[in-house]
Amino acid sequence: MSLPARDLAVAWRRVSCQNTTSSATSTYSQSDVPTGTPLPGNYVGPLRPQVHFSPPQGFMNDPNGMFLDADGLYHLYYQYNPTDVVAGNQHWGHATSRDLYYWTNQQIALFPGGPNEGIFSGSAVVDVNNTSGFFPNQTNGVVAIYTLNTPERQTQDIAYSYDGGYTFIKYENNPVIPSNSTQFRDPKVFWHAPTEHWVMVIAYCVDFEIGIFTSPNLIDWTPTSNFTRHGTLGLQYECPNLVEMPMDGSNSTMWLLWISINPGAPLGGSITEYFPGTFNGTHFAAVDAATRLTDFAKDNYAGQFFGGIPGGQNQISINWASNWQYTNVVPTGDEGWRSVMSLPRENYLTNLTRIGYALISKPYNISRVVESELAYNSSLGNGTVFVDYSSVPSGALYFEANVTGLADSSSVDGSVNFTFTSSSTGESISGGTFLASGDIWLNRGNTRWENPYFTDKFSATGLYDGAGAWRISGVVDRSIVEVFLNDGELSASSVFFPSAPLDQMVLSVKGINEITTTSVGVWALSSSWLEQGGVNGTVVGNITERGNPTVARGVKSFQ
Known part of the structure; x- marks a missing residue:
């Protein structure tokens, strides 16, 4: 993700986090950003969508770290400014759902480490086999891989969670991929079973390159190839995805590389394009040179696919439904929030008459x-x-x-x-x-x-x-x-x-x-939100004790 420069000078306070297998680590939070409890939000405003996800308050953009856990719970993280209705001051917000429509707002999951830092976009994976070594006694440990943004550089950092993705501890030896560039971001990571290693796709933004890295353990990363200058370039690449999905009419699968561009979309601002192709664990090859866009309007950007869904099944995505050309000034700010996610989308590839390969994207289980x-x-x-x-x-x-x-x-x-x-x-x-x-x-x-x-x-x-x-x-x-x-x-x-x-x-x-x-x-x-609201329409979210979620009055339980 990219943001305009802005003043991030704020009052900060230090909060200690203890973990049972390593020395104490630290995170930071602003004095007006709560830890350990979700922010409340009023969902009764006339512009507030009721079947789409939007943040409780403040500003939201890119979806991050989306995965389906072993208990059937969908986790959505997102770029989040909890203190204003404009972009900046990046945290990872967090929400969960059983069906992708009835969401429960959770506490903020990742905080920047100081007034000049931002937790930019990334992904999260369940380290079932403890390849990282962080989780010797469990199979549901979660590792978040994200871009740490500072005025000097963008590096790739990780944090790990013992409680299934609600709270995180930052890895003490970050960054796992150092950099001196300010345009190197948005890692998407998944496990590639045939080669038994983790794969990362990441954007070298202004070079119009998608880098492919591999790792045995989510800590040590090796660059293996680049996918360069394909499709509509705009002025930079962002938020790549690489996902395996079914090919309609056959028992086979294909791979799809998904790249967001901003600015420079054909209609202005931001948009996402995709490339069907093949992937062998280290190199992606597109089937042709065609440019294919995910949307023919203007509010579909930086989408992510949920991890944890086998490649032979239809994949599920959620996209940020806004555009960087006007997102900071839309009138929902008068209601105390800005930006909304798309409907959850069901996706697979097909071969259309004359057109050829195309991504099918339709509402997921709207009957719910x-x-x-x-x-x-x-x-x-x-x-x-x-x-x-x-x-x-x-x-x-x-x-x-x-x-x-x-x-x-x-x-x-x-x-x-x-x-x-x-x-x-x-x-x-x-x-x-x-x-x-x-x-x-x-x-x-x-x-x-x-x-x-x-x-x-x-x-x-x-x-x-x-x-x-x-x-x-x-x-x-x-x-x-x-x-x-x-x-x-x-x-x-x-x-x-x-x-x-x-x-x-x-x-x-x-x-x-x-x-x-x-x-x-x-x-x-x-409306999932109206059902959760109290007498004045305020949704309080999930009041959680670490590792033992409980739900406040009026909020749907995900247990």
Whole structure:
């Protein structure tokens, strides 16, 4: 991750952490940042999403260290400034979930070591076989690998956790990868079983290189290869991922290298691109030279895949749903927080007609938060569905429209369009798809927040593959919309900021061929955050004794 320079001079206090197998180590925290307890957050504001993750207060950006533990609990860490609603003062925030929708805010996991340090992006792994030597009597020890940022350099450090990832002790012999560069960051680490070693991918940012390192123990690292100057360069590479995932229609897997670029995205600011290919434990080779983007809108960056999911299964990702061009000034700061994560996404690779290799990215198990059906018509044909959802507490909806019975390309005609509107102000967001051209579009321009970089219209083009169906679906959640074409062949993530809540939806189908059938549905989504809040909407998070989590009143237990 990259940040603008800012004054980090603050009052600091020293906190000692004891560990049972080594001498005392130290961490630091600011006087106004709590240790050992999560920060509370108010989740009732009109712009606060209810099925997406956002921080309790302060500023959040890149997801970090995501993994699924042996007990089925998902851990999400994230770049976090707990003292302001702008980027800087980097800690690792932490939240956990059983289903990736109902989150529990945990205490801050990693703190900088002084006023000129930042805990930048990285990853976390479960060291099941104790390769590090930190965990002689357990199989659930967690090692965090992160970039320590100072004005002079960026180095790669590690910290270890005896309690499953809630509290960490910094390794006394850090850094594990020294550096004199200020542009060397964002390590992503995973275990490569065929070669029985750990692998790290990391960005040499302004050199447009992804370095690949290996290690037997998470401490001693050896550089093995570089992946250099592929795709859209922008002005720097950041936040790489290398992950094995299924190839649709076969029993084989492929590898995918994921690189975020900022600034310099085609639409401005930040975006993520990906490269399918092969990996032998030390070298990655892309299948071709094509540039493939993860999103056709502007708010999808620095995503991470959860560790702990076998390569033969569909992989799960979460992305930061913002853009560095305007993230520090969006109006959610008036509610005491800034930035939101994308929906959890289910991912696999496929081979699309004419296009070739493509990443499928669609909502993961959205049925988990479906609360009630608001509208459904299995044979709408050419028609319109109107939904008043002003009484839905979450203000969040899932919708889909399926055109089936298509034959050859001559039958592919018509359009499906949607509009979400505020009944009090007339503000709206809208989108849709034209079947004949394959175009999908999204417009957030009819809301009243303006910024010179806040591009308002987006589009992309898909191709009909002759399979007889065309589908558009999406989730709208107070101040973020995510739209998907054909089960995730294309997707768009976009924040928006109306001055009053959107509360009405119109979904219309026009010009569809008479031999086809159109089914549409709209569902209200439940709110994980409203269920956790007290009488004033404040979510207190998980009150934890180290290694023995307990949950405060009103908060869902993850036990």
